[in-house]
Amino acid sequence: MAYKITSQCISCNLCESVCPTGAIKVEGTRHWIDSELCTNCVGSIHTVPQCKAGCPTCDGCVKETNDYWESWFAKYNRVIGKLTKKQDYWERWFDCYSQKFSEQMQKHQGEILGV
Template identity: 45%
Template sequence: MALKITDECINCDVCAPECPNGAISQGEETYVIDPNLCTECVGHYETSQCVEVCPVDCIIKDPDHQETEEELRAKYERLIGGG
């Protein structure tokens, strides 16, 4: 499942640099996560780095983009050119 940033985001800019896939960018009002690039850090880290650094806990699992651990790993492989 990809992650998403809720409207509680305060635009502090700590999450974007932490994303190893470049999935986080500034949206119209708050930061947004591209579900096509988000692997919840599977393949890179044990935990989602954006969630770890977010000071307001506004990053949640996106119910509109549900993926299994295997699907996230496959996406990671595609993104790094391994599959």
Template identity: 40%
Template sequence: MSLMITDECINCDVCEPECPNHAISQGAEIYEINPNLCTECVGHYDEPQCQQVCPVDCIPHDPDRKESKEDLMQKYLTITAA
């Protein structure tokens, strides 16, 4: 499943540059993750880099976007082929 950023986000700016798919951007109030670009770093890293650097632990899995590792790998292949 893709990740999401919750309201606990403090806009510290550390997650955005860590995303290899450029799925994270500044929203109206807090950072947001584009679920169409989020692969949880599958294809790039073993673990989601944004979760690793977030100082307030506000980047959980999005329960509304369930995806298997295979789905995430297919999304990665599609994104990197473009």
């Protein structure tokens, strides 16, 4: 399974310079990976694919799946992960806001009652 360069690519050419097989191709400003040449860096001195490891955007170079369902579930899990994190964020925000609001109300009531 080869890797592919996504729309997150910033055309920094780091992947091209670190690829041990020369699988990274550039046509104008578009970068792409030749799947015939890409070996995922297996059989080389590298333990991880160098295009992925060297990418400064983290999502500029991703594993390309050939199986439709594998791709579907990968995207589904990414989306669910993002939604879950956002839900946690808003719950924490609400808890913090509620606590601060409650403290201010108690302080304000104390001032009104002269306590």
